[in-house]
Amino acid sequence: MIVCGDDGLARRLASELREVYKERVTLVAPAARDTQPSLGRVPRVSVRGLLGGPGLPGARNGDAGQAVRELRVLDAAELDEGVLASAGVAGAAALALVYEDDDTNIRAALVARRLNPRLRLVIRLYNRKLGQHLEELLDQAALVAEPGIDLRELDSSTTVLSDADTAAPALAASAVAGTSKVVQADGLLLRAVERTPPGRGQVADPGLCTLALLSATTSDPAGAEGAEGTGSGEDRGPRLLPDDRAVAAATGRGIVALETVVHTDPSRPRRRSGAGALPVASLFSQRLRWSLAGMVAAVAALAVASWATTGDHPLHAAYITLLDIFAINDPAVGDPAQRQVLQILAGFVGLLLLPVLVAAALEALGAFRTATVLRRPPRGMSGHVVLLGLGKIGARVLARLRELDIPVVCVESDPQARGLALARRLRVPVVMGDVTDEGVLEAASVGRAHSLLALTSSDTTNLEAALYARAVKPDLRAVLRLYEDGFATAVYRTLRAAHPAALTRSRSVTHLAAPAFAGAMMGRRILGAIPVERRVLVFAAVEVAGHPNLEGRTIAESFRPGAWRVIALDTAAPEDRRPDLASAPGYGPPPGLGLVWKLHPGYVLRPEDRVVVAATRRGLAELLGRPGVRTPRT
Template identity: 60%
Template sequence: MVTLPHQQGAESGDGGHMVVCGDDALAQRVAVELRDVYRQRVVLLVPEEAGDPGGPAVQVVTAAAPTQEALVRADAARATALALVYEDDETNLRAALAARRLSPGLRLVVRMYNRKLGQHLEELLDQAALVAVPGMDRASLDASTTVLSDADTAAPALVATAVADTNKVVQADGLLLRAAERPAPGRGEVPDGGLCTLALLSSTAADPAGAEGSDGSGAQGPQLLPDDRTVREGAGRGTVVLEAVRHEGPALAPRRLARRGVPLRDLVSSQLRWALAGILVAVLALTAATTWLTDAAPVSAAYLTLLDLFSINEPALEEPTARQVLQLLSGLAGLALLPLLVAGVLEALGTFRTSGALRRPPRGLSDHIVLLGLGKVGARVLTRLRELDIPVVCVEQDADARGIALARDLGVPVVLGDVTEDGVLKSAKAHRAEALLALTSSDTTNLEATLAARTLGNDLRVVLRLDDDDFATAVYRTLRSAHPTAVTRSRSVAHLAAPAFASAMMGRQVLGAIFVERRILLFAVVPVAGHPHFEGLTVAEAFRPGVWRVIALDTARPDSRSLDLAHDQHEQEPSLLWDLHPGHLLDAEDRVVVATTRQGLADLLTPAARSDSPAAP
């Protein structure tokens, strides 16, 4: 065990620290996120072979498995929160049960890919905490359990990178929000404020080399949460605005039949439809002729015509010549109808039979996204892309991959083949695509696919998954030098998922964080009741420039609100109102989403913030 000098308190039992347990890069990334973004003291429980993230405020404890003895060594009983981020679901499950027995009031964040099992585990552990902590109801239970998947939490950032070329995203109420940088408006131009203005960039924010952020050496640094007057006075400086991630592209295919990917118009061919329409016209004409020539009522004439059509009527031997001719014509129409009916049934059966097979990319498809890899990460990304109504073509080598069945159910075209082979990317229409997402589990395969895609189109936006950070940095710099006009982004799943796990450890009220150059903005959910900074004030009066700003209002009834706006909104109707009027009055039953600094969040969430002291101007 390595103990840093300023970490003596954790071992002496004063608590207040956070424990992260894991066996891969995600654990170290979560520890770094807690240390750098939220300024927390962290105890990192890792196997002996794992590396040390180093840096201040991180204490490393080695253990082969997260047993109860190992959790005691990490002082988990007196910790504020515990994250279990092992790759194996069963390991996390066993450790979560042991941790809940060790400390019923401990806030747990558990990594689990199996959604159904994770939901049951969350309900079980929350119920155990409610029983162990008397007088605590579910709405006010802070020592709760949050089950997350690294694939689920990384998917929004990957989608945002492919669609909007950014990974500065926050997920709230099922909506994907991004912090978009806007250049300084020209003379006479009206700046685009998005949902709200989050920051004014420093004068050194633009980086000709393409690096993100600023070195902060300018005369004017970034200003977080400026008021309207500061924005107007900051002419010539770029801004960071909050906006929803949307896709403006071609419409998706029409509604599918029985969720099998078969459009209704594809059940029978157009030639067969025209032939059946011709038979119908002939039947109507014969019915009209029978009515006119035999003085029969229209209903009786239609009945006689159908009997003759299906050859089940008596021969008209004693009838007038006109009736006999009409019967012969109806019989000829019936002879033509029989093979058409048989052909229609066979075509419909064949269409339903082939609908279970994978679709091929349409011939004229363009402006779509090519998704390489349908593993656990690729399947989650595919779901998010389809939620945004973005056309997708998938490429997968393994016909039994996790996402193959999902792609079949969604009607997404799939190309089966090795992406490194010639012709596979062309089959996916990559040369006419808008972006390429290389998300296979192999770094070399993703890199090879990226290089192959660059030969098809230099303007293609490419996002590749690289789990090795050093390798990702080298690849990014090399590709940027070789293709300076092309957009290439390398992302690590652990790097993208770590902020969600860290924010969950801070509590369900924290939605996420984004970097503005070298400063940090946090997004949190705050109940208005008891807050002198919010209760009884308008949205404009509750705004404290440079500290916090109300950006959304939860319109759901208090008894039906979700505890976790960041992760539990896939099956619920959105309830957040983002376009707030400055004069809207906040009352005690409201719940708001605020953008705030680290110090502002500490002021809002501490009990002292709910004192009877007057609200700050």
């Protein structure tokens, strides 16, 4: 794996590939920018030294030699064809180009595709439309260079990502579920949650499925001498992908269960975002609706009284009553007293009805205008997410939250922010103003909110908003976007110490985007990875055809404890499937989710099926028929 970049994302990505996936990594980065997350004890190699001979300086026995086999760092001020050749792009499996400059990434991608048509390319671009055209261009270039190549079979196509797009699911999950241990699959967010050990005679809720049994020492301080872990070290450590018998027997150990992240507020009915028709509640206020209902009841009462006193047909009596109300009937001179009294009452009702009709017209006009501009937060709103900032990151997170049907109130100070158009289209309430001004967060009902997402471009603004919101509601869940990892760690520890009962998360976009880039480098079949203590579970989408451990077997027969487990089935037709299940489906709800969970154990897997599996690294290598892949050190 080769990673090329000039900021913290490159170093974070290299660490992710080395530590999570145990891949051999070459990092190409300028030495002047080597101030980001540490990569451990590895020697730095200059491009001039590499060109002088095949060997690497420092490749000797000991720690340095082991580090070289896992990671080498190339100092390169500029990325050109010579640097890519020195990094070994001709024989690499994947290349990530994560420079902040789009032009540098595009030029390097074109050169790399020419040097190695089978190379898996992952490119960081901010322009999404340009990224789609670039993917098609580079894949077409690979087909022209090698006409017989099958990119889908080799899983070596081009993937264009944006750090904003990749960080959005984790930020949304942190605000809703309180964790960033999530995997995205076909528009769904899946999280791994730790469940405490059940009591005697009880069974822990497995969620969608049980991913792992935690170490005995995590719940029992006695650990090795106590409950479950009196045997070997493997028994005391975590057990990945256990079968039902092992889960039932391990009553003293917690479990890691897989769940979907959904909004479960029963007081708020689910509805699709951006519904076309305006509801009556948004056209007319509750007070006006009651006034109109009273007027209708008064008209009906007068019509019934006219029918009863005059003996006319009911429709004629109602018609005469309406004429009296609108003052277009002849005066009832010489008519019976009952008729004269009813006409006077009808005229009085008409006087009361006129201002009500004017108010209704003004409110309806205002409702239609705000439907095309911005909505204000409704009164009494609660259980929502307050989203601060509608820039590049905030717009992506807003779209993800609305896909999950989670109520959101946005706060933005810039009237030209790129996310305002999306909020207008999705009919999301927006408060215009600076979050540091008094009364702005109160207008967003932060005191009744479920969580706060501070995603502005200023660290101090995000911190100030979180502190003020905590003063209003001490137990509010707060997620802050902070640029510097050291500052984010200090803020997290301080807020946790000051508010131990509340959930606090300080997130760096670089930190959240790195796993998605790493998954793309591993191939489109990889959906993500979730750590379980010191081990890792990998989630992948696998075509059943050609895999003897899956094809023709039932769900129960295909399950190999400790290695892999089928957790979902893609029921979409092969021609309608998206090639990358981990990619976001776009704004709004996906057109139709094809994944089915809670599979019947007797279902027989067919060659045309596609399944989602949870596996260890060793198990996934065996399942995909790659026994030569290095096994991980746990």
